[in-house]
Amino acid sequence: MAQETAHALVSHVIRRLTFSPTKELVERFAKGAASPQAAAKSAIEWALSAPPRPLTPETLPEDGWDPSLRGWLGNMSSPEAGLHEKMTWFWHSHFANSSEKVGNQNLLHAQQGLFRKHALGNFGKLLREISTDPAMLLYLDGSGSNVSAPNENYAREVMELFTLGRGSFSEDDVKSGALALAGWNVDYETGKVTFDASAALGGEVLFLGRRGRLSVDDVVATLLAHPNCAPYVASKIYAYIAGAPPTKERAAELGKVFRSANYEIAPLLADIVNSPEFLSLRLNRPRYPIEWFVAAYGALGTPREDAKDGGDMQPWNLQQLDQLPYKPPNVAGWPPGPKWLSPSQQLTRLAYAWGNSWWIRPIEGSDLVATVLQRCALHEVSEATRSALHDAALATAGSADALSVSRRLLTAALCSPEFSLA
Amino acid sequence: MNEHDFPQNQNPSLDGARNPLALSRRQLLQLLGAGSLAALGSACTQTSDAALKKPAGSKSTGKSPVAKPSAGAAGAAGLRGTNNRVLVVLELQGGHDGFSMLVPYADDRFRKLRDRVWTDPKDLHVLDDRYALSKGLEPVAKRLSFIEGVGVGKPNLSHFDMLQRWWQGDPEGNAGLLTGFLGRCCDASAGGEPVTAVSLGGGSTPSLISTKATTVALPALDAVRDISKNEEEQRRLKKAMQTLAGARTDAEKLGSGKDTEQLMAMARRGLTGSLDLAAMVGRIGEPPKSYPDNDIAQTLALTRQLISLEAGIKIFHIPWGSFDTHTNEVGTHADHMNRLGAGLEAFAKDLEASGLSDRVLLASTSEFGRRAEANQSGTDHGTASTMLMMGPIKTGRHGQPVNFKALDNEGNVKATTMMTDYYATLASWIGVRPEDVLPKNSHAISTLSI
Numbered sequence: 001m002a003q004e005t006a007h008a009l010v011s012h013v014i015r016r017l018t019f020s021p022t023k024e025l026v027e028r029f030a031k032g033a034a035s036p037q038a039a040a041k042s043a044i045e046w047a048l049s050a051p052p053r054p055l056t057p058e059t060l061p062e063d064g065w066d067p068s069l070r071g072w073l074g075n076m077s078s079p080e081a082g083l084h085e086k087m088t089w090f091w092h093s094h095f096a097n098s099s100e101k102v103g104n105q106n107l108l109h110a111q112q113g114l115f116r117k118h119a120l121g122n123f124g125k126l127l128r129e130i131s132t133d134p135a136m137l138l139y140l141d142g143s144g145s146n147v148s149a150p151n152e153n154y155a156r157e158v159m160e161l162f163t164l165g166r167g168s169f170s171e172d173d174v175k176s177g178a179l180a181l182a183g184w185n186v187d188y189e190t191g192k193v194t195f196d197a198s199a200a201l202g203g204e205v206l207f208l209g210r211r212g213r214l215s216v217d218d219v220v221a222t223l224l225a226h227p228n229c230a231p232y233v234a235s236k237i238y239a240y241i242a243g244a245p246p247t248k249e250r251a252a253e254l255g256k257v258f259r260s261a262n263y264e265i266a267p268l269l270a271d272i273v274n275s276p277e278f279l280s281l282r283l284n285r286p287r288y289p290i291e292w293f294v295a296a297y298g299a300l301g302t303p304r305e306d307a308k309d310g311g312d313m314q315p316w317n318l319q320q321l322d323q324l325p326y327k328p329p330n331v332a333g334w335p336p337g338p339k340w341l342s343p344s345q346q347l348t349r350l351a352y353a354w355g356n357s358w359w360i361r362p363i364e365g366s367d368l369v370a371t372v373l374q375r376c377a378l379h380e381v382s383e384a385t386r387s388a389l390h391d392a393a394l395a396t397a398g399s400a401d402a403l404s405v406s407r408r409l410l411t412a413a414l415c416s417p418e419f420s421l422a
Numbered sequence: 423m424n425e426h427d428f429p430q431n432q433n434p435s436l437d438g439a440r441n442p443l444a445l446s447r448r449q450l451l452q453l454l455g456a457g458s459l460a461a462l463g464s465a466c467t468q469t470s471d472a473a474l475k476k477p478a479g480s481k482s483t484g485k486s487p488v489a490k491p492s493a494g495a496a497g498a499a500g501l502r503g504t505n506n507r508v509l510v511v512l513e514l515q516g517g518h519d520g521f522s523m524l525v526p527y528a529d530d531r532f533r534k535l536r537d538r539v540w541t542d543p544k545d546l547h548v549l550d551d552r553y554a555l556s557k558g559l560e561p562v563a564k565r566l567s568f569i570e571g572v573g574v575g576k577p578n579l580s581h582f583d584m585l586q587r588w589w590q591g592d593p594e595g596n597a598g599l600l601t602g603f604l605g606r607c608c609d610a611s612a613g614g615e616p617v618t619a620v621s622l623g624g625g626s627t628p629s630l631i632s633t634k635a636t637t638v639a640l641p642a643l644d645a646v647r648d649i650s651k652n653e654e655e656q657r658r659l660k661k662a663m664q665t666l667a668g669a670r671t672d673a674e675k676l677g678s679g680k681d682t683e684q685l686m687a688m689a690r691r692g693l694t695g696s697l698d699l700a701a702m703v704g705r706i707g708e709p710p711k712s713y714p715d716n717d718i719a720q721t722l723a724l725t726r727q728l729i730s731l732e733a734g735i736k737i738f739h740i741p742w743g744s745f746d747t748h749t750n751e752v753g754t755h756a757d758h759m760n761r762l763g764a765g766l767e768a769f770a771k772d773l774e775a776s777g778l779s780d781r782v783l784l785a786s787t788s789e790f791g792r793r794a795e796a797n798q799s800g801t802d803h804g805t806a807s808t809m810l811m812m813g814p815i816k817t818g819r820h821g822q823p824v825n826f827k828a829l830d831n832e833g834n835v836k837a838t839t840m841m842t843d844y845y846a847t848l849a850s851w852i853g854v855r856p857e858d859v860l861p862k863n864s865h866a867i868s869t870l871s872i
Contacts, residue, residue, distance in 0.1 A: 141748035283677025343695025384669030392662035417689035
């Protein structure tokens with residue numbers, strides 16, 4: 001592995017543990033460090049302990065979709081935001097609820113608050129709260145489920161996707177879980193959640209080996225006690241942070257760490273990011289569109305003073321990039337993998353970068369390519385990309401104005417393979 | 423069933439490799455040549471993890487996992503008279519309740535089971551003394567064909583398990599396939615066109631994973647059109663992007679080494695593909711005005727426009743809707759059918775006016791149907807369901823009705839037509855021999871006169 005400079009390692013840490021890997025952040029930890037590893041360590045420590053960002057705005061106006069979206073993106077873009085922000089997003093994709101079905105943005109905004117509250121907290125508490133969260137009750141049809149004809153949706157997905165994984169439960173467990181979870185209702189207007197004992201389980205069920213008149217608390221406790229729960233959830237977090245799924249042995253180890261920490265999330269993450277492999281697992285997964293988008297916005301920089309209508313983040317582009325917050329494709333959230341490098345994804349990114357760079361200040365300096373790469377926090381760059389960027393700068397330097405050259409260079413850097421990877 | 427029931431040369435199994443990044447360089451480049459990034463992507467998702475698992479006890483065949491498809495009768499030329507045909511696959515996402523589309527309203531047992539989600543026949547389009555159509559499909563009632571009871575022998579009730587089986591065309595989900603059914607159809611019928619299949623509106627889809635043919639997802643058009651406002655600028659930008667995309671794969675090791683190198687190669691292929699895609703998008707005009715302003719209708723309008731480019735696209739994949747009707751089934755389903763009926767009517771008339779109606783077949787899929795008995799206001803996950811088709815084939819009902827008196831242990835109907843036979847029908851339409859893309863003994867439904 002070449003290029004293990006302080007800048008490269010710090011850039012890796014900041015890319016993985018935050019949404020906003022700016023030039024300034026990289027410099028802050030890389031400059032003057034005793035060694036690349038020491039620089040990376042200080043960046044890790046900062047990201048782990050950076051204070052949580054508050055839910056923004058605190059309360060939503062009448063038509064709250066746009067403010068809710070912009071508030072969230074604003075938090076992601078903040079140079080103060082660390083791993084807490086990154087995990088807030090993780091939980092949104094893990095407990096994926098879509099506004100298309102939930103309908104009420106206030107409930108989804110509050111749900112974001114729940115993810116914020118527990119982002120680095122306790123998974124057991126989060127699981128319990130999400131199980132009767134109003135948006136979740138609406139999204140997976142827990143609301144109105146009656147023991148006389150229970151709705152199976154949440155009971156199935158909580159096991160298949162949220163806690164245990166496929167193959168860990170039977171259809172009888174789904175039916176029993178649905179009976180145990182019946183009786184909850186949401187008032188759609190106010191979001192108030194109530195429990196109707198007359199619609200809830202009266203007798204006993206056998207759920208994942210536990211028999212009794214189980215409540216939602218019992219269901220959650222049974223899930224947490226299941227041997228597959230900790231390794232399943234820990235492995236998903238690992239893949240997000242370290243870029244690749246853990247080996248079987250590592251998954252078991254992570255499960256033990258998570259379980260023995262009583263499902264506290266912070267110790268699990270500390271184990272992942274302080275393990276020796278974390279610093280070498282660089283550029284090994286595509287950036288999700290949301291990661292690419294926030295980083296690209298940061299690299300495009302502040303607008304020229306004379307461009308009054310410029311500088312907008314244009315968050316609706318995230319819809320075209322297939323990752324609009326509050327609109328996951330389904331209950332499994334946004335899938336990982338190279339699909340985010342497909343031609344259609346690349347074309348949409350190209351359109352965004354070009355379309356949102358007309359208001360930048362022309363880039364100045366003797367080495368335009370180096371300046372652009374720094375601006376994009378790219379410190380591990382192939383010769384192929386470097387020379388393509390040099391060509392782009394040279395070929396038209398005499399004939400085109402400085403702004404056009406800058407736009408083209410930035411667009412090419414933002415669409416480069418290196419910037420497309422996390 | 424095991425993977426040996428599949429035609430081996432269509433089955434790019436990864437010997438022992440669970441991680442797609444562990445593909446050999448040659449395999450990878452061939453897959454990328456397919457533009458089938460989507461496919462690789464799906465192989466990385468948790469939900470399709472099993473796609474990479476080889477069934478226990480299966481052995482390496484010793485054949486190249488990405489061998490070219492056979493150049494048999496179903497090769498580039500296609501079966502006689504089928505080489506300019508187009509297949510439009512409408513994937514009804516979330517598990518579609520076929521019983522609410524083609525309603526067996528006179529079945530007493532069904533009536534009882536569905537008491538809580540019942541629609542009075544006077545609010546349906548009654549076809550005969552046994553069946554009625556959802557009112558929304560009334561405008562195309564005479565154009566549609568229905569296949570009843572389509573499903574698999576040993577169903578599962580997980581969305582993600584069943585999606586994988588339908589996407590891959592693998593009825594029991596244990597064949598260890600990496601390609602999608604539609605992707606294999608593309609491989610078997612590709613004839614040198616730049617793009618063989620397009621997915622519209624839902625991003626990339628595992629069903630189009632191919633080994634040879636190019637399959638792409640088309641992004642929203644207006645974002646892309648913006649790039650090309652200034653021709654000179656566009657020319658320069660394109661040149662810069664071409665240089666970036668065309669760079670030799672990087673000799674020095676970055677990041678994680680091999681994994682990084684392979685992802686970088688994918689990213690460069692993606693860039694190349696994006697430029698081709700931009701060129702194609704540039705040739706599409708404004709949508710025709712005759713279509714209603716709803717999502718599925720507008721996607722069908724774009725489909726017709728793309729067919730009219732005569733660019734050789736053989737398969738369109740349209741994921742649509744949210745049919746996971748655990749609650750409020752009556753309203754949600756009717757709303758979907760209203761949009762679909764209006765869209766299909768405009769599509770059918772447009773195809774006629776464009777002289778295309780003999781060449782285009784639309785067919786639905788869905789990972790499963792809904793439970794026979796309703797819950798409070800909706801239906802939980804089920805098994806077999808009714809499929810819808812529209813095209814130059816025999817209309818009306820086909821296959822065998824399901825039996826609501828003989829439900830399985832979970833309270834679901836048993837399939838009367840196998841998914842693989844339904845798929846064999848679609849393959850035959852575009853001139854692909856079922857035995858080249860599906861398990862042995864998959865036969866097209868003969869009554870449709872395809």
